[in-house]
Amino acid sequence: MFDDRSPIYQQIAESIKDDVLRGTLKEDDQVMSTNQYAAFFQINPATAAKGFAQLVEEGVLYKKRGIGMFVSPDARARLRGQRQERFFTDVVDRMLDEARVIGVSVEEIKKHIDGGNR
Amino acid sequence: MNARRQVTEHLLRTYRPVLIWFTGIFVVGVVIADIVAARVADPAPGIWMYVAIAFRYWIGIIAVIFIANNLRQFVAVGVTRRDFMAGALVVGVLASVAFAVLVPLGHGIEYAIHGGSGFSAATGFREFAVTLVACLASFIAGSAACSGIYRFGAWGGLALIIPALLPAAATTIFLPTDSDGQLIAQYLPLSLALTVSLVATAAVTVLSHWELKDATIRRSALG
Amino acid sequence: MISLRDLTVRYGATTAVESISVDLAPGKIYGLLGRNGSGKTSLLSVLSAYRKPSSGSVTIDGSDPFENRALMRDIVFVRDALDAVEGDRAGTLLDLHARMRPCWDAELAAKLVATFELDPRKRIGALSRGQRSSLGVVIGLASRAPLTILDEAYLGMDAAARMAFYREMLADYLEHPRTIILSTHLIQEVADLLEEVVIIDRGRLVVHEDTDTFRSRGVAVTGAAETVDAFAAGRAVLAEQSLGGTRQVTLYGALDADERRQAESAGLSLSPVGIQDLFVHLTSPERTLEAAR
Numbered sequence: 257m258f259d260d261r262s263p264i265y266q267q268i269a270e271s272i273k274d275d276v277l278r279g280t281l282k283e284d285d286q287v288m289s290t291n292q293y294a295a296f297f298q299i300n301p302a303t304a305a306k307g308f309a310q311l312v313e314e315g316v317l318y319k320k321r322g323i324g325m326f327v328s329p330d331a332r333a334r335l336r337g338q339r340q341e342r343f344f345t346d347v348v349d350r351m352l353d354e355a356r357v358i359g360v361s362v363e364e365i366k367k368h369i370d371g372g373n374r
Numbered sequence: 375m376n377a378r379r380q381v382t383e384h385l386l387r388t389y390r391p392v393l394i395w396f397t398g399i400f401v402v403g404v405v406i407a408d409i410v411a412a413r414v415a416d417p418a419p420g421i422w423m424y425v426a427i428a429f430r431y432w433i434g435i436i437a438v439i440f441i442a443n444n445l446r447q448f449v450a451v452g453v454t455r456r457d458f459m460a461g462a463l464v465v466g467v468l469a470s471v472a473f474a475v476l477v478p479l480g481h482g483i484e485y486a487i488h489g490g491s492g493f494s495a496a497t498g499f500r501e502f503a504v505t506l507v508a509c510l511a512s513f514i515a516g517s518a519a520c521s522g523i524y525r526f527g528a529w530g531g532l533a534l535i536i537p538a539l540l541p542a543a544a545t546t547i548f549l550p551t552d553s554d555g556q557l558i559a560q561y562l563p564l565s566l567a568l569t570v571s572l573v574a575t576a577a578v579t580v581l582s583h584w585e586l587k588d589a590t591i592r593r594s595a596l597g
Numbered sequence: 598m599i600s601l602r603d604l605t606v607r608y609g610a611t612t613a614v615e616s617i618s619v620d621l622a623p624g625k626i627y628g629l630l631g632r633n634g635s636g637k638t639s640l641l642s643v644l645s646a647y648r649k650p651s652s653g654s655v656t657i658d659g660s661d662p663f664e665n666r667a668l669m670r671d672i673v674f675v676r677d678a679l680d681a682v683e684g685d686r687a688g689t690l691l692d693l694h695a696r697m698r699p700c701w702d703a704e705l706a707a708k709l710v711a712t713f714e715l716d717p718r719k720r721i722g723a724l725s726r727g728q729r730s731s732l733g734v735v736i737g738l739a740s741r742a743p744l745t746i747l748d749e750a751y752l753g754m755d756a757a758a759r760m761a762f763y764r765e766m767l768a769d770y771l772e773h774p775r776t777i778i779l780s781t782h783l784i785q786e787v788a789d790l791l792e793e794v795v796i797i798d799r800g801r802l803v804v805h806e807d808t809d810t811f812r813s814r815g816v817a818v819t820g821a822a823e824t825v826d827a828f829a830a831g832r833a834v835l836a837e838q839s840l841g842g843t844r845q846v847t848l849y850g851a852l853d854a855d856e857r858r859q860a861e862s863a864g865l866s867l868s869p870v871g872i873q874d875l876f877v878h879l880t881s882p883e884r885t886l887e888a889a890r
Binding site for chain 1: 625626763764767768770771789790791792808809810812813869
């Protein structure tokens with residue numbers, strides 16, 4: 257589940273964000289407790305708590321005292337917005353860099369996309 | 375329940391069956407030997423005291439086993455060295471008292487089997503006192519000898535064996551007994567001899583505790 | 598709070614632990630990492646009142662644990678040799694712990710005995726290496742001592758048993774949080790369970806920090822030899838290797854965003870270093886500690 261090359265709490269936060277984006281976790285859904293999460297993924301609960309704390313800080317999750325943590329109503333929209341902003345810099349620009357290095361023209365890429373080879 | 379009491383109870387529970395079996399076999403063996411002796415010889419020689427003298431050495435060995443075998447185990451369950459020693463000492467005292475009762479008892483019964491007379495209450499009490507003091511001395515000597523080696527290793531411990539054996543030496547010199555349990559030579563009056571032995575025993579008890587109270591817990595019995 | 602101050606343990610001329618000072622907050626799972634002979638067991642022996650330090654001190658909540666009745670009752674130290682009477686049955690040892698340990702959980706002990714397929718009637722001397730270790734783990738966990746110290750508790754266990762050990766330890770810790778110190782050199786297996794790592798090498802403290810922070814400390818920089826050398830100058834280099842004109846160095850210390858950009862624009866490629874590799878580099882025989890600082 258986790259690799260040991262970056263902080264696990266970040267990996268936890270990322271995986272929950274992915275779940276929210278894909279709709280696996282819906283708004284106002286309760287997420288696993290820190291302990292459940294720790295037991296399920298065999299990690300230290302403090303690490304899990306740190307991941308959750310980051311998500312609360314970013315507004316993806318909110319806490320209900322004594323009950324648990326839930327997905328914020330606007331979490332999906334917000335995450336989408338963030339990822340969309342990053343989409344062109346992180347995905348498209350990198351792809352274009354690679355294309356330039358290996359000699360694939362933008363025309364070819366456009367053709368590939370229009371051709372609907374998917 | 376406090377830790378010392380737990381130590382005493384555990385050691386009794388663990389070693390009692392062995393001791394009872396050993397003693398039982400001894401007693402049965404002596405009774406058979408006595409019956410045979412009574413048939414073939416007249417007057418029949420006493421056998422009990424020959425054998426009973428060995429009890430005190432057992433007790434010394436028990437003390438060695440306690441430290442070599444059980445100290446580590448008790449520290450590992452969270453008992454302090456001092457509590458372990460106190461608990462083990464109680465077992466030593468109980469075993470000494472048990473043997474001290476058993477010795478005159480067996481001796482009296484042997485007299486009765488052989489149809490002899492002359493075993494008085496005074497004799498019995500003297501044997502009780504001498505055995506008790508000798509057993510305690512032996513327990514402490516064994517304990518101190520082992521403590522020295524446990525704490526200071528083979529060479530350091532070897533040097534400390536001399537003071538460790540003082541109580542045993544005191545009883546051997548001042549309370550020597552023959553095969554019928556009679557005191558052979560008396561350099562000192564009995565009461566003084568007993569007192570000297572007890573004082574040596576008490577002093578070496580202190581030595582033994584001092585040696586063990588700061589000891590590093592070894593990975594194996596004495597290694 | 599466990600506080601070690603200038604803790605030193607010597608055996609004759611050898612120094613096993615040299616002037617270690619460290620504070621461990623209660624309620625966490627710690628990994629004490631070090632190679633064989635690095636001083637782990639000596640350090641833990643002082644902590645668990647098995648021996649006195651040669652100099653320096655250990656205090657737990659302000660008191661010295663040595664010969665301290667209340668503290669010793671609350672410390673369980675399971676070392677690889679297993680401190681037991683070889684002729685006793687496994688069940689006898691468990692019974693003894695059950696009587697002596699104030700927080701002993703008999704139900705958990707029974708469950709663990711079943712998990713590890715231990716036969717309580719078997720004599721301790723007749724147990725295999727792995728079974729001995731399993732028995733140690735049963736004692737260590739079921740004692741539920743506020744300070745639980747497991748020294749290389751996995752020796753001889755097969756992979757399945759080790760996984761069971763880690764799983765049960767975490768499960769019980771989640772229900773009953775307490776201070777657990779695991780000493781190991783198989784970091785990869787347990788890294789995710791550890792809140793903090795303490796690394797010692799040749800008796801000295803090398804690292805004490807949050808596991809996640811430690812995990813992100815290492816970075817491998819690869820590129821043209823001169824460029825790599827220029828970038829690595831002044832940084833802590835844990836390891837280096839060259840192939841033709843290409844060089845790779847393993848640096849210790851996280852790079853910030855600026856440094857990353859600087860490296861990438863110089864044509865260097867950066868890759869993370871796994872936690873096990875990081876540990877191996879930090880404690881490799883040819884390294885000196887000072888260079889890591």
